[in-house]
Amino acid sequence: MTTKLVIGTDGEGSGDRALSFATDLAKRIGDCELLVAYVIEWSPYSFQTAEENAQRHKRREEEISTAMERVVSPAVAALKEAGLAASGVVRHGDVANTLNNICETEGGHQIIVCRSSEGGITKRIFGSSTANLVMSATVPVTVIG
Amino acid sequence: MKIMNRALLAAAALGGALPAHAQEAMSLDEKVNSVFAQFTGPFVSLIFAPLPGTSFPWIVLWLVVAASVFTIYFSFVQLRYFGHSISLVKGDYSDPNDAGEVSHFQALATALSGTVGLGNIAGVAVAVGIGGPGATFWMILAGLLGMASKFTECTLGVKYRNEYPDGTVSGGPMYYISKGFKERGLPGGGALAILFSVFCILGALGGGNMFQANQAHAQIAGIVGDYPGWITGLVFAAVVFAVIVGGIKSIANVTEKVVPFMGILYVGAALIILIVNYDKIGWAFGQIFAGAFTGLGVAGGFVGALIQGFKRAAFSNEAGVGSAAIAHSAVRTKEPITEGFVSLLEPLIDTVVICTMTALVITISGQLIFDAETGQYVLNEAGNAIATEGGVGGVALTSAAFGASISWFPYLLAIAVVLFAFSTMISWSYYGLKAWTYLFGEGKTAELIFKIIFCVFIVIGAAASLGPVIDFSDAAIFAMAVVNITALYFLMSIVREELRSYSARLASGEIRKFAH
Numbered sequence: 001m002t003t004k005l006v007i008g009t010d011g012e013g014s015g016d017r018a019l020s021f022a023t024d025l026a027k028r029i030g031d032c033e034l035l036v037a038y039v040i041e042w043s044p045y046s047f048q049t050a051e052e053n054a055q056r057h058k059r060r061e062e063e064i065s066t067a068m069e070r071v072v073s074p075a076v077a078a079l080k081e082a083g084l085a086a087s088g089v090v091r092h093g094d095v096a097n098t099l100n101n102i103c104e105t106e107g108g109h110q111i112i113v114c115r116s117s118e119g120g121i122t123k124r125i126f127g128s129s130t131a132n133l134v135m136s137a138t139v140p141v142t143v144i145g
Numbered sequence: 146m147k148i149m150n151r152a153l154l155a156a157a158a159l160g161g162a163l164p165a166h167a168q169e170a171m172s173l174d175e176k177v178n179s180v181f182a183q184f185t186g187p188f189v190s191l192i193f194a195p196l197p198g199t200s201f202p203w204i205v206l207w208l209v210v211a212a213s214v215f216t217i218y219f220s221f222v223q224l225r226y227f228g229h230s231i232s233l234v235k236g237d238y239s240d241p242n243d244a245g246e247v248s249h250f251q252a253l254a255t256a257l258s259g260t261v262g263l264g265n266i267a268g269v270a271v272a273v274g275i276g277g278p279g280a281t282f283w284m285i286l287a288g289l290l291g292m293a294s295k296f297t298e299c300t301l302g303v304k305y306r307n308e309y310p311d312g313t314v315s316g317g318p319m320y321y322i323s324k325g326f327k328e329r330g331l332p333g334g335g336a337l338a339i340l341f342s343v344f345c346i347l348g349a350l351g352g353g354n355m356f357q358a359n360q361a362h363a364q365i366a367g368i369v370g371d372y373p374g375w376i377t378g379l380v381f382a383a384v385v386f387a388v389i390v391g392g393i394k395s396i397a398n399v400t401e402k403v404v405p406f407m408g409i410l411y412v413g414a415a416l417i418i419l420i421v422n423y424d425k426i427g428w429a430f431g432q433i434f435a436g437a438f439t440g441l442g443v444a445g446g447f448v449g450a451l452i453q454g455f456k457r458a459a460f461s462n463e464a465g466v467g468s469a470a471i472a473h474s475a476v477r478t479k480e481p482i483t484e485g486f487v488s489l490l491e492p493l494i495d496t497v498v499i500c501t502m503t504a505l506v507i508t509i510s511g512q513l514i515f516d517a518e519t520g521q522y523v524l525n526e527a528g529n530a531i532a533t534e535g536g537v538g539g540v541a542l543t544s545a546a547f548g549a550s551i552s553w554f555p556y557l558l559a560i561a562v563v564l565f566a567f568s569t570m571i572s573w574s575y576y577g578l579k580a581w582t583y584l585f586g587e588g589k590t591a592e593l594i595f596k597i598i599f600c601v602f603i604v605i606g607a608a609a610s611l612g613p614v615i616d617f618s619d620a621a622i623f624a625m626a627v628v629n630i631t632a633l634y635f636l637m638s639i640v641r642e643e644l645r646s647y648s649a650r651l652a653s654g655e656i657r658k659f660a661h
Contacts, residue, residue, distance in 0.1 A: 044236050044248030047405055050255050050575040053247045053475035058312030060245040092245025101241060 003032045006103045008095070008113040008133075011038065011071035018114040018144045019075055025112070026084050034086040036075045037102050038067045041129075042092040064090045096132035103139055112142045181605060182613040185620070192620040192627075201448060204623045205455045211465050211630040212290035215297050218637055219644060223292035223489050229651075230486040237658045238483065246477030249487045256472035256488065258404055259353075259572030260495050262565035264461030266411075266558070267360045267540035269503040273513070274538045275530045276453025277443035277522050278429065279436020281504035283454025284461075288496030291464025292489040297633050300485030300640045301325060302470030303478065316474020317576070318467035318625075319345070319583040322632040331635055337628055338583070341467065344624040345580035346595075348468070351621035352460065353573020354599060355606025357566035360540050362607040364562040367541055368555070378607030382600040384567070389574050390596045404568045407561040408499075414557075415502035418509075418550040425509040432508055442521030444529050456619065459626070461500055462492035466622055467629035471576045480656070482643040503543055510546035512537075574599050 007022045009015035019036070026032040040063055048056070072088035079086035089106075091098050103111050113130055134141050193202045216223065232238060233249050272280040298318065305324040306316030319338040326334025362377035419426060432441065437454075440446035463469055469491060473484045507513065514523040514532040525532040537545050540562060547554040574596065581595040582588075650656045 040245065042245050044239065044244070045250050047254050047258070047402060048247070048251055050259070050472050050475065050572055053251060053255055053472075054315065054575075055313050056245075056247045056475065057314070057477060061312055063245070093241070098241075098244070 001031070003029050003110075004035060004106065004108045005032060006035045006037055006099065006106065006108040006111045007075075008037050008039065008099045008111060009071060009075060010114070011067070012114075015071075015075075015114055018112050019078070021142070021144050022112045023079060023082050023084065027082075032084070034079050034084055035102070035106055035108065036072050036079070036086065036088040037099055038071050038088070038090045039095045039098045039102075040064075040067060040090065040092045041095055043094070060092065063092070094132075095129035096136055099133055100137050100139075103137070108139060110140045110142060111137060112144065114144045178609045178613060181609050181617070185613060185617040188624075189616045189620040192623050193616075200445060201452065202456075204627070205452055205459075207630065208294075208459050208465055208623075208626060209287065209290065209455055211626075211633070212287065212294045215293035215633070215637065216290050219293055219296065219641065221293075222296055222486075222644070223289065223493075226486050226489070230490050232658070233483050233487050234490065238656065240659060243477055247475050249476060249478070249483065252473050252476040252484060253487050253490060254405065255475075255572070256469045256491055257408075257494060258568045259468065259472055259576070260461065260463050260491060260569075261408055261499060262569040263357055263360045263540065263562065264457065265495065265499045265503055266543045266562060266565070268457045268461050269500045270507060270539050270542040270546075272453040272457035273504050273507050273531075274533065274542055275444065276450035277436045277441050277513070277531060278432040278504065278508045279434075279438070279440060279443070279447060279450035280454035280457065281433045281501060281508075282437030283451045284458040284500055284504065285497050287455045287458035288462055288464075288492045288500070291458065291462050291492040291496065294465035294630070294633070295462070295469055295491055296485040296489040297637055297640050298465070298467055298470040298629060299473040299488035300482045300643060301633070301636055302474040303476060303481035303484045304639070304643070306474040314475050315579055315582070315587075317345075317471035317579055317583075318629045318632065319580060320474075321470070321636065322628075325632070325636045325639060329635070329639075334632075337632055341625060341628040341632075342580035342583045344621060344628060345467070345471075346577050346584075347621035348466070348618075348625045349573040349577025349580070350599065350602045352618035353468075353576065354570055354602050355609065356618035357569050357573075358603045358606035359609065361563050361566035364540050364544070364559045367544070368559050374608040375604055378604030381567070381570070381607065382603040385570055385574065385603060386596070386600045388571060389578075389599070390593065404564050407564055410557070411561055412499060412502060414547060414551060414554055415506050418506050418547065419502070421550060422509045426505065429505050429508040433504070442516075442519070442524070443531060444524060458492075458496050458500065460619055460622060462495040463622065464492050465626045465630050465633070467625050468573070468576050470629075471579050472572065480647060482640070482647045485640070485643075506550075507542060507546040510549040512542060512546045512549065570603065 005022050005026060007018055009018060022034055026034055067090045068088065072090055076086045076088040089102060091102060099111055111133065113133060115130055130143055134143065192204055195201055196203050196206065234253060236248060236250065239248060272284060301321040302316045305321035306314050307320055308314050319342045322341060323334045323338040358378055358381050361381065362374045365377055366372060435441055436443070436450055438447050440450050443449050445452065459465070469488055473488050476484050478484060512534050514534065516523050522531045524530070525536070530538065533542055535545060544555040544558050547558060577599060578592060578595055582591060585591040647656065
C-alpha cells in the first residue's frame with residue numbers, strides 16, 4: 001500500500017527542513033507519495049470593506065497562484081528531482097484545521113510540519129498553528145524543530 | 146434639528162469672543178445651509194408629500210405596504226427560514242473548497258457596517274424625541290416586515306450581478322432592474338435602472354455622507370465646544386479622500402476592525418444600563434405599547450409615532466432601498482437565494498435589536514419629560530417634539546440618556562459616532578460609485594470624478610444645519626426605494642421560483658450541510 005505524507009510548508013526556511021525530513025522519510029518507506037500543502041491563513045469571519053469584497057475572488061486567485069508559483073511548485077519540483085512522487089495544493093483557511101482536512105480528504109497517513117513561526121500575543125492567546133494541529137489532528141503529526 | 150440650532154445659538158453667544166475669521170466662517174456655514182435648502186427643498190417636498198387629506202407621507206405607506214406584500218408573498222420567509230439563515234452565516238452550508246472567497250458572514254458584516262451607525266444612535270433619538278416611546282413599536286414592526294424586503298432585493302442582487310473577466314463583481318438594483326426586466330420581456334428596465342442610479346448617487350451624497358458628517362460634527366462640537374462645521378468636514382473629507390482615492394487601506398482596515406468592536410461595546414453598554422434598571426424595563430415596554438396606539442401626548446398622536454417609527458426604521462435598516470443589494474452581491478455562492486436568507490438578518494440586528502436598545506435606554510433614562518399626573522409626555526415650546534432634559538435632541542439625546550447611567554459613556558459614544566460615520570461614508574462611497582459607474586462606465590477618470598464630488602459633499606454636510614440635511618438625506622434614500630420597490634414588484638416572482646426550487650432541494654437533502 002502506498003503511504004501518503006502531507007507536508008505543511010510556510011515557505012520559510014523551516015519549511016525546507018520539513019521538506020528534507022519528508023524526503024528522507026519517503027525514501028526509507030519506499031512506496032510513498034508526497035503532498036506539499038500551503039495554507040493561506042484566512043477567516044470567513046473577518047471584516048472587509050464592500051470594495052474588498054467585490055475584488056475578493058480576483059485577490060484569492062492571485063494569492064493561490066502566487067503561493068503555487070513561489071512556494072509549492074519549487075518544492076514539488078525539488079521532490080520530483082529527488083525521484084519521488086509529489087504534488088502540491090494551496091488552500092485558504094485556518095492552518096491547523098485545513099491541513100488536517102487536506103490530509104483526510106487526500107487519504108494522508110501522516111502530516112509533517114515545521115515549528116510555527118508565530119509569536120507574541122497571537123500565539124499566547126490562540127496558540128500556534130502547529131500546537132493546534134498537534135492537538136486536533138486525526139493522523140500522526142511530525143514536527144520538525 | 147435642535148442640536149444645531151442650539152449650536153448656532155451658543156456660537157452667537159460666543160460671537161464676541163471669537164476672532165473675526167471665525168465669525169466669517171459661521172456665516173459661511175449659514176450660506177452653505179441656505180443655498181443647500183433652496184436647491185433640495187422641492188425634491189424633499191415631493192418625496193414627503195402627505196396623502197390627500199391627511200398628514201401621512203405617501204412614502205412611508207409605500208415602504209410598509211411593500212414590506213407587508215413581500216412578507217405575505219413569501220409566506221413569512223423571515224420566520225420560516227430564520228434558523229436556516231443562522232446556519233448559512235455560520236458557514237454550515239459553505240463548501241470548504243471555496244474558502245478564501247467572500248463568506249456569507251463577511252457580506253452580512255459589510256452590509257451591516259453600512260447600516261449600523263448614526264441611524265441607530267441619532268435616528269432613534271429623533272424618532273423617540275418626536276414620536277415618543279410608541280415610535281419604537283412601529284420601528285420594530287417595520288424592522289420585522291423589512292426583513293422580507295431585504296430578502297427579495299438581495300437575492301436578485303446576487304442573481305443578476307455582473308461578473309467581469311478579471312474576477313471582480315458589480316451588483317445592485319441597477320443590474321437586476323435592467324437584466325431582470327429584459328429577461329422577463331418587460332419594457333422600461335433601462336430607464337428605471339438609470340433613475341435608480343441617479344437616486345442612489347443622491348442617497349450616497351445625502352444619507353451616506355452629509356448626514357453622517359453633520360452628526361459627527363455635532364457630536365465632536367458637543368464635547369470640545371462649538372466651532373465651524375466646515376473644519377470637521379475638511380478633516381473627514383481628507384481622511385475619506387485618503388482611503389477612497391489614495392487607496393490607503395490601512396485606515397479602512399483599522400475602521401473595519403474597530404467599528405464592530407464599537408458596535409458590540411454600544412450594545413453591551415445598553416444591556417448593562419437595562420440590567421441595572423431592570424425594574425423600569427416593564428414600565429418602558431408599557432410606554433412603548435401605550436404610545437404606539439395613543440401617542441401619549443406626542444405631536445400628531447399615534448399617527449405621529451407611527452410615521453416617526455417607520456421613517457427612522459427605513460432610514461436605519463434601508464430595507465427596500467436597494468443599497469444592501471449592492472453590498473451583498475459580492476458573496477460567492479452558487480445559490481443566490483442563500484444571500485437573501487442571510488440578508489434578512491440585517492434589519493433584525495439593526496432595527497429590532499440595536500434600535501430597540503437605544504429607544505429603551507432613552508425611555509428609561511428619564512430624559513423625555515413625562516407628566517406622571519396626566520400620563521402624557523410634555524411637548525417643547527415649539528410643540529413639535531417632546532421636551533427633554535437640557536432641551537437636547539438627536540445624537541445628543543442618546544448621549545445624555547447613556548450618560549445618565551454611565552457618566553463617561555458620552556466620550557466613548559463620540560468616538561463611536563465618528564467611527565460609525567466614517568465607516569458608513571466608506572460603504573456609501575462604494576454604493577454611490579457603483580451607481581456612478583453604471584451610468585458613466587467603469588473607468589479611472591469617471592471613478593475619480595465621483596470620489597472628489599463625494600468628498601466635497603462631506604464638507605457641505607458638516608457645515609449645513611441638521612434640518613435641511615436630514616430632510617434631504619431621507620428624501621434621497623426614500624427616492625431610491627420608490628424605484629427599487631417598483632422593480633421588486635415586477636421581479637418578485639423570480640425570487641419565488643428560486644425559493645421554491647431551493648426549498649424543494651433542501652427538503653430532499655440535495656442541498657445539505659458540509660462537514661467542517
